[in-house]
Amino acid sequence: MRAAFIRTLVELAERDPRVLLLTGDLGYTTVEPFSERFPGRFFNVGVAEQNMVGLSTGLADAGFIPFVYSIAPFAALRPYEFIRNGPIVHRLPVRIVGVGGGFEYGANGVSHYGLEDVGVMRVQPDLTLIAPADHEQARSALLATWNVPGPVYYRLGKDDRTTVPGLGGRFDPGRLQVVREGEDALMLCLGAIAAEAVVAAGALASRGVSCAVAVAASLNPAPVDDLADLISRYRLAVAVEAHYTNGGLGSLVCEVVAERELRCRVVRCGVDRTPIGIPGSTAHLHRRHGLDAEALVDRIGRELGRPRR
């Protein structure tokens, strides 16, 4: 996603001289298409994320559209207060790009995981929050949102090859994208883990369980109406996210179910403990936290077998 995002950003920068790119000394082999094409509009600010966001606040006030780039926790968490008191409070078009949402920096350990970025960003009412599920959607999401008036947080994955079957690069702010139809249960997915959910839905189908899959890439504006409409057709809705179970998509789903008084059981498949002491590959971590296709199949099978309360 990150390479597709930067390629698309280069296209936008060709059209609009206001587009700048700042990095906190990250993005080796990723940011070069921009830095080489626009050396005067690219700034490696050093390992200083708070300053990077503060700089962007001043630049946006001067009329620019600065994109700031780092790994998700360094982009979202270290400068969080600067994001809040800067572009959010001043409603300026700063774009925060957090790469590697979830466990994508697997072996690098917990310092590099993005497990609460959506949660902390989602609470900000005046921040657009986008978490694409694959590189095609990352491109369309950027094209749809790069020029919105206020700030945006983009949560990107690193994978630039895998696509989510059925998604076709679709994106609409405030909407869900259904990628697979089904009748017995509904999986609602945040980010690149959607591909795993589609695999799980295929495996469930071979067992005679029909499971729909939808992608929620626009978290703010939240796809509240689409969620309510879709969830109301199912007795089981399963949120799937490489994110803490509190604060992310699963919480959003619970909010919609409660506020719209829907009769649907919600299961949140996410990370429910601080992942220390078990670094490894992304696949390993998904497995350990019940997020790989096999674990999702087991979980949904179990949940459907439970008697309704």
Next chain:
Amino acid sequence: MLVPALAGPIRPSVESAMTPQTPITGRAIRRIVLERSYRAGVGHIGSSLSVADLLAAVYDSQLKHPDVRDPDRNRFILSKGHAALALYAALYLKGWMSEEQLASFCTDGSPVGVHPEHTVPGIDFSTGSLGHGLSIGAGSALGARLQGARRRVFVLVSDAECNEGSLWEAAMFASHHGLANLIVLLDLNGQQALGYTRQVLDLSDMPGRWRAFGWDASEVDGHDVDRIVSAIEACDGLSGPPHVIVARTTFGKGVSFMERQIKWHYWPMSEAEYRQAISELEDRS
């Protein structure tokens, strides 16, 4: 804490401190600070008195744009946002804030609060969280350079604010990129919320610290407006390093019982203290 209401109305100002005037003086700012903080029952008085002459200098000599929304205006960032009342006073004396708006300080529904918000015309950026303003200022200065504009960016920081690592992130960036159009006014009053800076975190040789970060640093009496203006005018805004003017100030300047007293970082005045403070200010005229 609320102070008791005055038995009678506050006497009209002896001088026309409530009327826009030129030149803007630190004394006029101080009078407004005392009046408005007393009426609102709000503290941060000592900090506001500390920066009064710095604000008088910069607003009188550098911020002359006719329209507070002019995109090419010089920018001013009060990074030590808790001294906002002094900034409101400067804006009022400049004619950019109405008397009605100034009088609404810290009243329900007013945007004129303890810390400045950009929704108030004349306030370029909302501040209040220390260590934030310089990075915004550096971005603003970089933006001006990218646009080929000659505008300058002034950032007023406190000495205690230099405790914040983010300030030094911005300082490194500004010198590395030669942001000559960026001027920091550093209010060196030696105090912070809970103690003296030398006791909390020693900040000695402040100019040397900034020079080590690649800045042009000068020192000035922070209550001598002419010297502050001269120091600003001596800054090359087109080339070379960014500038810091280390202004030696007295916390609570102008009110004897507030000067260098930690209490007056937060404390509001009683009626007796207010009347004494006003009296001292008038006696010094």
